[in-house]
Amino acid sequence: xxxxxxxxxxxxxxxxxxxxxVPAAWFxxxxxxxPTDRVGDPSGRCLWHMAFGIDGPTCGITRxxxxxxxxxxxxxxxxxLAALALVPVGAYVWLWWIASWVFGKQLxxxxxxxxxxxxxxxxxxxxxxxxRNLPWAPFTWFYVPDLTA
Numbered sequence: 001x002x003x004x005x006x007x008x009x010x011x012x013x014x015x016x017x018x019x020x021x022v023p024a025a026w027f028x029x030x031x032x033x034x035p036t037d038r039v040g041d042p043s044g045r046c047l048w049h050m051a052f053g054i055d056g057p058t059c060g061i062t063r064x065x066x067x068x069x070x071x072x073x074x075x076x077x078x079x080x081l082a083a084l085a086l087v088p089v090g091a092y093v094w095l096w097w098i099a100s101w102v103f104g105k106q107l108x109x110x111x112x113x114x115x116x117x118x119x120x121x122x123x124x125x126x127x128x129x130x131x132r133n134l135p136w137a138p139f140t141w142f143y144v145p146d147l148t149a
Contacts, residue, residue: 016097027069035062049146057128060144079144082127 033041041062048056064079068087077084092107099105112120132142 013101016094016101019094019097026065030062030065031069035066045146046144054129055132055144057125059128059132063144078141080128081142082124 035041046056046059048054049059060079061083064076064083067073067076067079068084073084096107096109099107127142131139132144134140
């Protein structure tokens, strides 16, 4: 097992905790403006959908977050399955960062090849842009309707 990296000193040591302010602000925004009702939010419609007329990589993430915060995993998956699958990855990355910076412990680091990373990125784009816009079952289940149109 490799040696733990040198821990940062001073306030920089707590940077992972400060990084929690970004998801906290996001969760606060989502909870303040219910994206599942038909009332327009301050951010407006999905920019990708407005530009191209189809669902894209970011369409449905706000609603996915809303359903996830309310414990509705099925509807969260329906809004954006690929982004929902990345939530545990993001949580592990944050825990890894906390363990190494704050506590000086090294958690196992999964290693993936460049080819695998490119494959994951391509699969994400194909799912987000192609599969979610196919007009027949079972792909219609993944379509994110535009609630403000």
